[in-house]
Amino acid sequence: MRLLFFLLLTIFSCSTKKDILLIQDSNSTTNYDFEYKEIKIQPDDILRIKISSKTVDLTSLYKPDNTNLRQAGNILSYQIEGYLVDPNGFVNIPGLEPVLVKNLSLNEAVIKIQNLLEKEAVLTNGKVDIKFLNNYFTVLGEVKNPGKYSFLENNMNIFQALGMAGDMTINGKRDDIKIISENGGKMIVNSIDLTSSKLLESGSFQILPGDIIIINANTARVKNAGIVGNFGNLLSALSFILSSIILITNN
Structure with missing residues (x-):
């Protein structure tokens, strides 16, 4: 009876090579065109704004204050100075009036802050770096x-994201991964197929801040869950069947 159970379990749990391998239709010489979207700064973002100069010591001027750190909250885990973008899209930088950075890319914000520092004679030939x-x-x-x-x-893709999570288990459904993104106040669900090279030229290849990646179980895993979850019922059914067979055989 136990042998029969494990035979059934083995049958239902079989995964084929096609179910597991990634980017199955590509070869080592194929090139794919893909360009990452620039992420725009939004209210409540936390930015590292590093301002430096070869001629002026700005260490004390641009050292983050405790208030900013308390507002940022989780910035403490990074142990890096942070500037919180306020609800109106402004960031407070010492020596400058509040700077509007909402809907700017990081590069655009760098140029704007550099220009303001020079315009206000706060810093000449300075270097600004933002993350x-x-x-x-x-x-x-x-x-x-x-x-x-x-x-x-600055850029993250689906393979990097899955790598950070320790990779998919063998039971993950690779050809129908769901990605939930927020866009303009609406939640959008996209499906991607990790077994197809078309993914490498798809907009869904890039993971955006706030994305939720859902890896559903494949068919084998679902079947296994059904069998194991109902082990008691299955065992009872098998016992009844075997008892019936023995009874009929003896008669």
């Missing part, structure tokens, strides 16, 4: 370590 400090995505389902992950990179 997002509150970018994150969430991975749920069939991965080794589901959860919420922060990232400092």
Whole structure:
């Protein structure tokens, strides 16, 4: 009886090579065209704004204050100075009036702040570097370590995101991954296929801040869950069948 159970379990749990391999229709010489979207600064973003100069010591001037750190909250985990973009899209930089950075890319914000520093004679020939400090995505389902992950990179793609979550388990459904994104106050659900090279030229290849990645279980995993979850019922049914067979045989 136990042998029969494990035989059934093996049959239902079989995964083929086609179910597991990624980018199956590509070869090593194929080139794909893809361009990352520029992420725009929004209210409540936390920015690292590093301002430096070869001729002037600005360490004390641009050292973050405790108020800014308290407002930023999770910025403490990065141990990097942060500037919180207020609800109106302004950021407060010492020596300048509040700077409107809402809907600017990081490069656009760098140029704007550099120009303002020179215009206000705060700094000449200065260098400004800006990074997002509150970018994150969430991975749920069939991965080794589901959860919420922060990232400092300007660009993130689906393979990097899954790598941070410890990769998919063998039970993950690779040809129908759901990505939930927020756009203009609306939630949008896209499906991507990790087994197809078309993904590499798709807009969904890029993971945007706040995205939720859902890895559903494949058919084998779902069937296994049904069998294991109803082990008691299955065992009872098999016992009844075997008892009936023995009874009929003896008669």
